[in-house]
Amino acid sequence: MGQANVFSEPLLDDYGDGVKAGKNKRPYPRPEEEFRSQGEAQEELTTRQEYGAYRNKSTTRYLLNTLIELLSDESIERLSGESASLTSFIENLLIHLKSIGIIIPDVTDVRDYLMKHPDMDDLLTFVCNLAVETFGDAAELSLEVYHDPEIKDEYLILYIRQYEYQDNIKAVIKELRSKYKKALIESSGWILVTTDYNSPMKAHA
Amino acid sequence: MSAKKNMRKEYRKPPIAEKVCQFLLTPDTPWDITIPGLIYDKVKEEGFKVREPGVIQQFKFTPSQQATPQMQATQGVRFFTEDKKKFIQVVPLNLAINCLKPCPSWEEFKPMIKDASEILTDTTNVEYFQALRLTYVNRIEIPSSSAKNKLRDYFDFRPFLGQNLPQNPVSFIVGCLLPFHDYRDICKVELQSAMPGRPEQSAFLLRLDYNPAKPGAIPVTDTIKWLEDAHEKIVATFEGCINNRLREIFEEVT
Numbered sequence: 001m002g003q004a005n006v007f008s009e010p011l012l013d014d015y016g017d018g019v020k021a022g023k024n025k026r027p028y029p030r031p032e033e034e035f036r037s038q039g040e041a042q043e044e045l046t047t048r049q050e051y052g053a054y055r056n057k058s059t060t061r062y063l064l065n066t067l068i069e070l071l072s073d074e075s076i077e078r079l080s081g082e083s084a085s086l087t088s089f090i091e092n093l094l095i096h097l098k099s100i101g102i103i104i105p106d107v108t109d110v111r112d113y114l115m116k117h118p119d120m121d122d123l124l125t126f127v128c129n130l131a132v133e134t135f136g137d138a139a140e141l142s143l144e145v146y147h148d149p150e151i152k153d154e155y156l157i158l159y160i161r162q163y164e165y166q167d168n169i170k171a172v173i174k175e176l177r178s179k180y181k182k183a184l185i186e187s188s189g190w191i192l193v194t195t196d197y198n199s200p201m202k203a204h205a
Numbered sequence: 206m207s208a209k210k211n212m213r214k215e216y217r218k219p220p221i222a223e224k225v226c227q228f229l230l231t232p233d234t235p236w237d238i239t240i241p242g243l244i245y246d247k248v249k250e251e252g253f254k255v256r257e258p259g260v261i262q263q264f265k266f267t268p269s270q271q272a273t274p275q276m277q278a279t280q281g282v283r284f285f286t287e288d289k290k291k292f293i294q295v296v297p298l299n300l301a302i303n304c305l306k307p308c309p310s311w312e313e314f315k316p317m318i319k320d321a322s323e324i325l326t327d328t329t330n331v332e333y334f335q336a337l338r339l340t341y342v343n344r345i346e347i348p349s350s351s352a353k354n355k356l357r358d359y360f361d362f363r364p365f366l367g368q369n370l371p372q373n374p375v376s377f378i379v380g381c382l383l384p385f386h387d388y389r390d391i392c393k394v395e396l397q398s399a400m401p402g403r404p405e406q407s408a409f410l411l412r413l414d415y416n417p418a419k420p421g422a423i424p425v426t427d428t429i430k431w432l433e434d435a436h437e438k439i440v441a442t443f444e445g446c447i448n449n450r451l452r453e454i455f456e457e458v459t
Contacts, residue, residue: 084294084301087223087342091410094400095376108402115305116289119257188257 090114093121102128102141102158103201109145113156117189124156127180127191131158134176138162140200146192155190161200169195213440217456220411222344224308226318226432227301228325229336229420234298240328241282241295247324251317253284253293293321298335300325306344311436319429326425334423338416339435341443344399346406347454359454362396362411362446374398384418385438391418392442411446413439 090111094104104110114120131141139162146157160173176193184190230236245256258281281296294301302321304314325331347359356363364379366372378397385392393414401408415435417423423431 084225084227084299084303084338085223085340085342085412086292086303086305087344088410088412091397091399098400104400107400111400118283 086115086118089121090118093125096125097128097143100128100132102132102143104143105201106144110143110156113145113154113189117187120156120187120189120191123180123183123187124191126183127158127176127193130176130179131160131193134172135160135162138164138166142201155192158191158193159198160193160195161198162195163200165195165197213437214444214452215458216452217458219308219455220343220345220451221308221341222306222410223340223342224304224314225301225338225340225342226314226321227299227338227340228322228334229338230298230325230329230331231333231335232298234329234331236297236329243328244293244295244300244324245282245284247328248284248293248321251320252286253291255285255287255289256282257285258282291317315429315432318432322425322428332425334425334428335420336417337423337428337431337435338414339432339439340412340414341439342413343411343443345409345411345451345454346401346403347409347451349401349405349407359448359451360396360409360446361448362394364396383442385415388418390435390438391416392438394442394446396446411443413442415439415442 093114094107094111098104114124128141128143135141139160142159142161144157144159145154147154160169162169166172173193173195180191241258245253249256281294281299283292283294285292290305290307292303294303300321302317304317308314309317345359362379362381364374364377366374376398378395380393380395383392383394384390393412393416395410395412395414397410397412399408399410415438
């Protein structure tokens with residue numbers, strides 16, 4: 001690492017996460033790919049580097065060198081271990097969904113659901129990416145939590161609300177569902193892609 | 206009373222959203238696929254009965270609206286309590302114990318950490334940890350109208366945008382590595398914009414990760430001593446990041 005800049009993104013991203021970009025990262029499953037199995041993810045396990053011992057020096061030069069080492073990717077990577085905070089992870093997941101155009105009318109509701117079903121993250125991202133790719137700008141995609149009024153049941157629901165409803169929307173949604181239904185079996189939660197034929201909220205606004 | 210103790214304040218509405226303690230084992234620690242099961246046999250007696258294996262992922266986040274965050278995955282397992290407010294995550298060479306809101310106090314969290322540490326060391330027969338990490342994540346919401354251009358009213362740790370830059374960023378993330386004990390330990394402080402629960406609010410995550418600056422052999426017997434110190438530093442750093450306006454929102458107990 002050259003000039004130390006503690007506000008540079010690579011440092012903030014790499015520190016603590018312990019894995020450099022390109023190594024070990026798991027890109028989003030693309031819509032054209034099959035949903036990836038857990039077994040495939042096994043191949044991506046972190047390779048940990050040898051650890052070093054604490055140094056026991058106290059000169060100014062040592063402190064300076066230590067600081068430089070701290071700010072180097074190598075040292076940061078050696079610390080290894082991803083941050084285990086679920087709150088941060090879910091928040092960034094929500095921000096990502098918003099950034100790709102998903103509307104979340106009740107953020108607290110969706111956040112609470114994901115905190116209870118954190119294993120849904122991968123599937124949710126996959127489904128939302130797929131929906132965005134399938135419907136593009138022709139529809140509003142609204143992520144909500146459905147609460148059954150009669151029994152204690154709740155699940156994620158992604159409403160597709162087109163600006164001009166196409167005749168084949170049901171078939172397209174069915175095709176989309178077929179691409180993720182197998183993954184639902186292994187999830188602790190549930191997600192349904194559907195339409196209620198309502199007008200997009202944005203249009204009302 | 207010492208100056209350190211003066212830093213510890215109590216709030217009626219504390220912003221803490223999650224507390225995490227993470228143990229990393231040295232790379233030479235023998236680890237096989239039976240270890241999570243052995244750990245589960247022990248932690249279920251502590252109430253972590255709901256077992257959910259799968260891929261555990263984390264984002265490597267960039268604040269850009271368009272940038273695609275990178276994800277990384279590790280095969281692991283989570284053991285939840287029945288209310289899902291506490292859980293233990295086990296991935297190879299790594300165990301974390303998480304408590305979600307309402308988080309237990311430090312005095313309640315500490316024995317949980319101790320139990321988790323003992324279960325991990327009993328199962329793996331390790332005498333040293335490669336690293337420990339104590340993480341506190343705070344979720345802070347303030348009224349939107351007052352948040353505009355006035356982060357300085359609430360935070361003593363915040364982004365600074367010069368007068369030649371737009372003053373209304375869509376989102377942001379700022380971070381800093383603060384050294385402690387002559388660079389032996391590091392506290393990573395990150396403040397980022399978050400999704401507010403209500404439109405009239407602005408939300409932020411203030412995350413503090415405290416860990417040794419470098420990987421090394423930390424005797425298991427030193428765990429609690431190290432964590433006590435880490436906790437004090439996190440509390441002091443948190444108080445250093447906010448100012449009295451936020452303390453009013455949190456309703457400081459005087």
